[in-house]
Amino acid sequence: MKLLITGGAGFIGSAVVRLAVKQGHQVVNLDALTYAACLDNVSSVADSPLYSFEHANICDREALTRIFGTHRPDLVMHLAAESHVDRSIDGPGAFIDTNITGTYTLLEAARSYWHAEGRLDTFRFHHISTDEVFGSLGATGQFTETTPYDPRSPYSASKAASDHLVRAWGETYGLPVVLTNCSNNYGPYHFPEKLVPVVILKALAGEPIPVYGKGDNVRDWLYVEDHADALLTVAAKGEVGRSYNIGGENEVTNLDLVKMICAILDDRRPTGAPHAELITFVPDRPGHDMRYAIDPSRIRDELSWKPSVTVRQGLALTVDWYLMNEPWWRALQNREGVGQRLGQG
Template identity: 60%
Template sequence: MSATSSPDVSALLAGRHRILVTGGAGFIGGAVVRRLLRETEALVFNLDKCGYASDLTSIEGVLAELGPRALSPDGQSRHQLLRVDLTNAEATAAAVRQADPDLVLHLAAESHVDRSIEGPGAFIASNVNGTFHLLQAVRSHWEQLPAERRDTFRFHHISTDEVFGSLGPTGRFSETTLYDPRSPYSASKAASDHLVNAWHHTFGLPVVLTNCSNNYGPWQFPEKLIPVVILKAAAGEPIPLYGDGANVRDWLYVEDHVDALLLAANRGELGGSYCVGGHGERTNQQVVEAICILLDELKPTGAPHSRLITSVTDRPGHDRRYAIDPTRISGELGWQPRHNFEEGLADTVRWYLEHQRRC
């Protein structure tokens, strides 16, 4: 752990008391909700369709931990679940009216590339149409706010580095990188980014956008690389590795991402975008081998776990390399990751070993 401290979230909110988080039962959204509940007195409205990758367990644990602090002054829970699918325009508008937010953090999205290849329609419906419905509902809400609340209102759209396509052996993505999505998932997220920017320039909606690198950490649904490898290796099952394993990703610990999101949402330049990366470039092969080494130490009965690594056919359109240049968010907002990859990965492996039954 570095000496960098996490931001003072209550100070960042600066009077924004009603927070709407879409996708708050997901991996990154859940981490945002937990932070808001623990470190502020805000009312958190969690809009989530509660699909296959949703899990409220961690949030329920925080509410139990907080005791009386989990309640607002009028006695209601500070966490309000709005079980809504953004593809339903009327339900989305009703949820926004109920939340009456001062700040919206839009994380809800279909996000697994393999699933987007198998069924792209769900990604267009959720990521494109869903974002459109949310923007329309939020725009109507914002336009009707009293002047004081209207002036401080913000809409933060959380996106991915995959919208930029694939890098060669050198260079990094930045806020000026041209969009070049290669999968149905990244194309749907690119479309949603463009919608958010259009609603800012056409209608004046006060938006901020961030594009992040690959997240990892506790509570991630076990379909992404790191939890898949940990759980399969721990169970003594073959560890799938796409192609030659040389695809590079920039790994970002989820709590460091939450720091960046809260900074950008509250203090980022309106109409601006920020790239968030963890200074954690690794090939998939390096990530898998690092997990195996950690498991050899923590679960030696299965060692060497690297014997389980199995090459599988590469997926279509598999981008070769992603890397993020976070200079802007570091320089303007003072963000730095608090975890290096080795520390974050060790914490993550230990967490999954302790929670195997849940997974």
């Protein structure tokens, strides 16, 4: 297949790009190169004849029309998004522009291309979303593909809107769409404003490790390379018009996750041990959802996919990657917002 991957210089998108090229697919990476993007994320495949890059914004219809016409993709994998909840609290406008208007613009460009190509049966528009659109769970239960939407932050509301747009373009115009909603990702190349890299880098620097509230918020953690594998599985075998929830089957409180990372660093960098002494509780995020949990039955039963690592295994791989790739994360330390507390309302 020839894949047009939006946001392919970001965290999850770059994992999909790397794996897709490894699997022998032609890949067109479309990215606006905003603050969280980094072309070093795809440097391992940049010289491949299967890879090409387009610097463009998904809100730019003229650029999208040119890219579709030039590359004629078989599949769109739409990962480009503003994704940091804390930033959405401080500046929701960027999330409306990219996640809603950008998705609309991309859908229209894809629909025009699909019509021009004769409504190809083989074409797919794969929209990648988040479990945060479902809102917050209590102590029990899991999100399924039929869970009602109940977004609580500007970020999750904008992603919920984009999901609705994709479904509407499928129902109204017949555009062959498929959707996925994932749990919290972590792993190599994670931009250093999210929880896992923040903990690693604060611990390495001997600085206080911030934990929101009591640290009792629960998330289902999904290793990013497992997620990339799941996305390409859905792209190849998913049923048109269907949605698939992708989870890591690893529910952990934020505090326990931080302690796991500290324990791994105690082993890898014992001179700073015990790193857990650096844990510092800070005021909670406004509207902080208590618990997310994914029921992965559909993707497991229909597409025979399941995660390959536990959260402890994945965190060890992640810590080792950051320890071996200091030049990568050092180069990002001066980007806007990195190292600052955002989203306090």
